[in-house]
Amino acid sequence: MIPLNPILSHIDNIPSTAGKFKPEKSSVCYIHHRLRFHISHPKLTLWPIIFLSFILFFFFLSPTSTTAPRRGLRTTTTTSHGGSSRWETRLKSSAKPRSCTGHTVLVTGAVGFIGAHASVALKRRGDGVVGLDNFNRYYDVNLKHSRKSKLLDRAGVFVVEGDINDDVLLRRIFDLVQFTHVLHLAAQAGVRYAMINPNSYIKSNIDGFVNLLEAVKSITEPPAMVWASSSSVYGLNSKVPFSEKDRTDQPASLYAATKKAGEEIAHAYNHIYGLSITGLRFFTVYGPWGRPDMAYFFFTKDILNRKEISIFEGDNHGTIARDFTYIDDVVKGCLSAIDTANKSSGNGGKKKGEFRIINLGNTSPVSVHKLVRILEKLLKMKAKKKVVLMPRNGDVALTHANISLARIELGYEPRMDLEMGLKKFVKWYLDYYDVKKKSSW
Numbered sequence: 001m002i003p004l005n006p007i008l009s010h011i012d013n014i015p016s017t018a019g020k021f022k023p024e025k026s027s028v029c030y031i032h033h034r035l036r037f038h039i040s041h042p043k044l045t046l047w048p049i050i051f052l053s054f055i056l057f058f059f060f061l062s063p064t065s066t067t068a069p070r071r072g073l074r075t076t077t078t079t080s081h082g083g084s085s086r087w088e089t090r091l092k093s094s095a096k097p098r099s100c101t102g103h104t105v106l107v108t109g110a111v112g113f114i115g116a117h118a119s120v121a122l123k124r125r126g127d128g129v130v131g132l133d134n135f136n137r138y139y140d141v142n143l144k145h146s147r148k149s150k151l152l153d154r155a156g157v158f159v160v161e162g163d164i165n166d167d168v169l170l171r172r173i174f175d176l177v178q179f180t181h182v183l184h185l186a187a188q189a190g191v192r193y194a195m196i197n198p199n200s201y202i203k204s205n206i207d208g209f210v211n212l213l214e215a216v217k218s219i220t221e222p223p224a225m226v227w228a229s230s231s232s233v234y235g236l237n238s239k240v241p242f243s244e245k246d247r248t249d250q251p252a253s254l255y256a257a258t259k260k261a262g263e264e265i266a267h268a269y270n271h272i273y274g275l276s277i278t279g280l281r282f283f284t285v286y287g288p289w290g291r292p293d294m295a296y297f298f299f300t301k302d303i304l305n306r307k308e309i310s311i312f313e314g315d316n317h318g319t320i321a322r323d324f325t326y327i328d329d330v331v332k333g334c335l336s337a338i339d340t341a342n343k344s345s346g347n348g349g350k351k352k353g354e355f356r357i358i359n360l361g362n363t364s365p366v367s368v369h370k371l372v373r374i375l376e377k378l379l380k381m382k383a384k385k386k387v388v389l390m391p392r393n394g395d396v397a398l399t400h401a402n403i404s405l406a407r408i409e410l411g412y413e414p415r416m417d418l419e420m421g422l423k424k425f426v427k428w429y430l431d432y433y434d435v436k437k438k439s440s441w
């Protein structure tokens with residue numbers, strides 16, 4: 001990943017089309033700056049050497065020199081994603097399905113919790129998969145690297161380290177591979193963190209999503225998109241269980257507002273450009289390799305460390321509950337959404353690509369008190385509990401999915417109850433941290 005030559009790596013960031021290479025002003029400025037640095041050297045006798053190096057550099061290493069790039073791709077020997085031809089070969093090979101009936105899927109957020117599991121499941125059943133992830137530091141990046149090495153690498157999924165806001169990179173990936181589907185899971189997750197870093201939600205969930213949709217809609221045969229919405233869009237809706245027809249105009253957090261905005265944005269891209277888009281409203285997904293910012297995860301850690309945990313309650317000791325949904329059930333729902341998605345028609349098509357919004361929950365809410373009781377039983381330890389009135393931090397009192405539509409559209413049927421699912425999580429947690437972080441216990 002480390003650029004071998006700063007001038008080259010800078011040039012490499014310039015989008016180019018064969019025969020249309022035009023360095024951006026900033027790149028030229030950068031080269032001039034580098035040259036000026038050398039020219040200002042007291043020994044003016046260096047002048048001819050510099051001039052000669054300049055000529056040699058452009059003659060041998062210019063991106064437009066020998067091999068003509070396909071559809072505007074860069075073919076330099078160094079890129080921000082490694083040696084270009086090796087990088088391209090690995091990416092293309094990872095994208096190849098085992099059989100001609102298999103899908104070719106780009107998974108964004110591939111080293112995230114759901115992204116890693118979904119990528120592996122797709123690859124295992126024979127689909128071609130390319131992952132994309134920016135490895136951001138919202139939570140322990142080592143866990144993301146472990147998901148990559150222990151899950152994705154082993155399954156043979158190639159992961160591009162990059163951002164969905166990088167339109168040059170997206171174009172490059174879409175130029176190399178004709179994807180049938182994009183499973184878009186890259187997002188700024190977490191309800192409460194939106195009060196700490198609101199702009200990260202706009203950057204990923206709005207800007208990044210639009211950037212991806214722009215790239216997808218520009219492809220001649222655009223892939224169908226399946227993407228992560230959230231149960232949080234139901235916000236202050238009190239009608240339960242939550243049905244896709246219920247109102248979603250009362251978000252309780254900025255996170256929820258950006259996910260709701262995502263649904264509206266997706267609708268517009270479906271309407272104008274004929275993109276086939278399925279939004280999946282996930283309900284508090286948990287399981288092995290999960291997210292450390294989620295309550296079941298950090299409660300486990302804190303119970304083991306004998307640290308106090310805060311259990312939220314509503315007014316008058318009202319129960320706070322979640323429709324906790326096990327990762328394997330959610331992954332099955334994602335794969336089924338991919339399998340059942342209609343093709344995008346593109347804006348030239350007569351028929352509009354389809355637009356679907358579907359709940360993926362467990363349809364059996366469990367209180368936070370019960371969640372803690374199960375963890376205590378599994379860990380064989382008593383939690384130090386402090387019961388507090390739920391702060392106004394973006395959380396809502398209850399989530400509960402109506403999954404009738406998921407049953408019809410996806411043949412979705414959640415199988416795992418919370419106790420069994422947490423057993424699998426705790427087993428993983430003990431194994432993973434026993435090896436990696438014994439000292440922190």
Ligand SMILES: O=C(O)[C@H]1O[C@H](OP(=O)(O)OP(=O)(O)OC[C@H]2O[C@@H](n3ccc(=O)[nH]c3=O)[C@H](O)[C@@H]2O)[C@H](O)[C@@H](O)[C@@H]1O
Binds near residue numbers: 229230293310320395
């Ligand atoms: O399904 C969803 O829509 C959302 O699920 C989770 O959000 P959340 O359900 O709030 O999950 P947690 O943060 O793990 O909280 C679980 C429960 O524990 C409660 N909690 C949380 C923290 C705490 O210190 N104490 C406590 O009682 C919360 O109020 C909530 O009822 C994810 O963090 C979101 O990214 C996702 O979109």
